[in-house]
Amino acid sequence: MRWSQLHIPTLREDPADADAASHRLLLRAGFIRQLMAGHYCLLPLGVRVRAKVMAVIREEMNRIGAQEFLLPCMQPAWIWEKSGRLSVMGEEMFRLRDRKDAEVVLGMTHEEIFAFLGLELSSYRQLPQSWYQFQTKFRDEPRPKSGLLRVREFTMKDSYSFDADEAGLDASFEAHRAAYQRIFARLGIPAIAVEASSGNMGGSDSIEFMCPSPVGEDRVATCPACGYAANLEKATSALAAVEDPPAGDAPAAPRRLDTPGVRTIEDLAVGYGLAADRQIKTLVQVIDGKLTLVLLRGDHPLSDQKLIDATGALSIRPAQPEEIKAALGALPGSLGAVGVSGYRIIADLALRGRRGMATGANTDDVHLTGVDVDRDIRVDQWADLREVTPGEPCPKCGTALEFLQAIEVGHIFKLGRKYTTALGVTVAGPDGGPIVPIMGSYGIGVERVMAAIAEVHHDDAGLAWPAQVAPAEVTVVVISQRDEQVRAAAQAIYGSLLEAGVDALIDDRDVRPGVKYADAELTGIPLRVSVGSRDLADGVVEVTRRRTGEKERVRVDRVVPRLRELLAAG
RNA sequence: CGGGAUGUGGCGCAGCUUGGUGAGCGCGCCUGCUUUGGGAGCAGGAGGCCGCGGGUUCGAAUCCCGCCAUCCCGACCA
Structure with a gap:
């Protein structure tokens, strides 16, 4: 293509509303333009990069035997009703009515629709199947941000596997994991695979592919020694045991301690010498409309996501002080679970078996000491609820954990039979009886991947795409546009490059x-050939590498092979 | 949804406090001449419902009220 005819509206100045490097540069280099918050137009260069990203993904998906589909992004509401997710998705799903007043929605994902197609699978002998597509997803994000990183409308490569049993699912899952590793390597994204929560998708094993970046919205705990890596929503750590007083020394029942004015863990620790790790923190959450007591060690923060995962909740929110007062008789600051009944009590594992603890007495300005968790509190559910903090010991090897910010570029997880069951998918098994296939789900956000690449590959001068996804591999710069000979030479080189498949x-x-x-x-084109009258007089042109700025003079008749060499070398 | 900020030619901004004079500057764009190995110079020119609606006033980009949009922080989020 001729630059003179391409629409590449580069901007000399930085756009005002762009913060993230990828956002700023993609705008400035003429790849994208915003239409409204969370919705972007891709311009010709953006389309080229997107197509190349998709080509890489497609190749690797096909390589593991996945088959490409294309499903509607507009879908009947009933199918979401059937899976139970119409209400689960809440405000995040775009909903509308057609002229017949039928409820339709814009798909946020396609489990239901692929499961619908799975209805035509009839025998276990047809399994496994891996089906995928590139399709627009719509999500009414409360806060779109950072250019292509967080949007309301985007392309996702989503795939879904159907297997006859768990072992089959494991194999499909591993195939996808390996494919994703290859994809991100080829795209120039230094992705790390981390354990993750599966959120409201339902499912078990869940791995996110994370691209470390300061603009990432996820936090990941990693172990520098053994490679343990987990999203903070899931990460655990090995805790040193806290020494409690011997059983014999403990009082037979909790003792009342008047604590006027004490409202926080800190107050109690400082004023009464009750260390935070010897306190029970009592949080009151409203989980799907029901008041619930959540207990943690005094010095431990609650992970909302872990609470959601542990309870299967659709929604949680902290209770209002009035609700708490009405239920427990005291305000936050003096709350506890001793003797509480009628409300569900969920406790963090770090409280298990603890004795001689301090906690609120459910009377303002009063606490209890000598609390024996097993003896005094009727815990309904034990769960890992605490959020780990940097420096805590790795759960696998004990080394201090490090945290990093990252962009989630891919997510794979085992879905189980939720959707096949909901849609009534069965196939005949070896014995002739029905089998409900088990599914896996695997996603990559295409435009987010573009942004992640831009975040990782840029410098002060602009973008610096890996050749594999660059909008073009080479640009031939005609330095002296008015010089007939130069124009002809540049044109000849350009023609030869096209002929050579560059x-x-x-x-x-x-x-x-x-x-x-x-x-x-x-614009970040990896290789530049400068054709000017000065060099041309010596029969050479100049080749410049975008990444390193290295320049070399190359004889005109050697330039095409030299460029191919450089491209092959990466 | 809470907190903060911003809306003025395509882009980046000033003007607003203290209402009035030709709505201005840089970049970009168009024409001409000169120029051409790292974002040219000179001359001429086009382009603005000052986010929208209402109000105050003789008079509003400027003051007041309402709304909308966008960005940032938080909540939220596969």
């Missing part, structure tokens, strides 16, 4: 060379 552009604009150099760098 994805090349020719910058034939009638502008000064500096403008062309700057745009070549801003």
Whole structure:
């Protein structure tokens, strides 16, 4: 393509509303334009990168035997009703009515629809199946942000596996895991696979592929020694045991302690010498409309996601002080679970077997000491609820955990039979009886991947795409546009590149060379060939590598093979 | 949904406090001439419902009220 005819509206100045590097540069280099919050137009260069990202993903999906589909993004509400997710998805799902007043929705994902197609599977002998598509997803995010990183409308490569049994699912899952590793490696994304929560998808084993970046919205705990890595929503750590007083020394029942004015763990620790790790923190949460007591060690923060995962809740929120007062008789600051009945009590594992603890007495300004958790509190459910903090020991090897910010670029998880059951998918098993296939679900956000690549591969001059996904591999810069010989030589090189199968552009604009150099760098094209009268007199052109800035003079008749060499070398 | 900020030619901004004079600056764009190996110079020119609606006033980009939009922080989020 001729640059002079392409719509590449580069901006000399930084856009005002772009913060993240990918957002700023994709806008400035003319890849994207915003239509409204969370909805972006892809311009020609953006479309090219997107197509190349998709091509890489498609190749690797096909390589593991997955088959490409294309399903509607507009879907009947009833199918979501059937899976039970119409209400679960809440406000995040776009809903509308057609002219017949039928309820339809814009798909946030496609488990239901692929399961619907799975109804035509009839025998276990047809399994396994892996089905995928690239399709627009719509999610009414409360806060779209950071350009392509968090949007309301985006392309997802989503795939779904159907297997006859768990062992089959394990194999499909592993195939996808391996495919994802290859995909991100080829895309130039230093993704790390981390254990994750499966959120409201339902499912068990859940692995997120994370691209470390300061603009990432997820926090990941990693172990520098053994490679343990988990999303903070899931991460655990090995805790040193807290020494409680020997059983014999403990009082037979909790003792009342008047604590006027004490409202916080800190107050109690400082004022009464009751260390935070010897306190029970009592939080009151409203879980799906029901008041619930959540207990943690005094120095431990609650992970909302872990609470959701542990309870299967659709929604949780902290209770209001009035609700708490009405239920327990005291305000936050003096709450406890001793002797409480009629409300569900969920306790963190770190409280198990603890004795001699301090907690609120459910009377304002009064606490209890000498609390024996097993003896004094009727715990309904034990769960891992606490959020780990940096420096805590790795659960696998004990080394201090490190935290990093990351962009979630992919997510794979085992769905189980939730959707096949909901939609009534069965196949005949070896004995002739019905089998409900078990599913896996695997997603990659295409535009988010583009943004992640941009986050990882850029410098002060602009983007620096890996050749595999660059909008073009080479740009031929015509330095002296008015010089007939130069134009002809550049045109010849450009033609030879196309013939050789190189994805090349020719910058034939009638502008000064500096403008062309700057745009070549801003748009991040990996290789630049500068054709000017000075070098041409010696029969050479200049080849510049975007990443390193390395320049070399190459004889005109050697330039195509040299460029192919550089591209092959990566 | 809470907190903060911003809306002025395509882009980036000033003007608003203290209402009035031609709505201005840089970049970009168009024409001409010169220029051409790192974002050219000179001359001429086009382009603005000052986010929208209402109000105050002789007079509103400017003051007041309402709304909308966008961005940032938080909540939220496969």
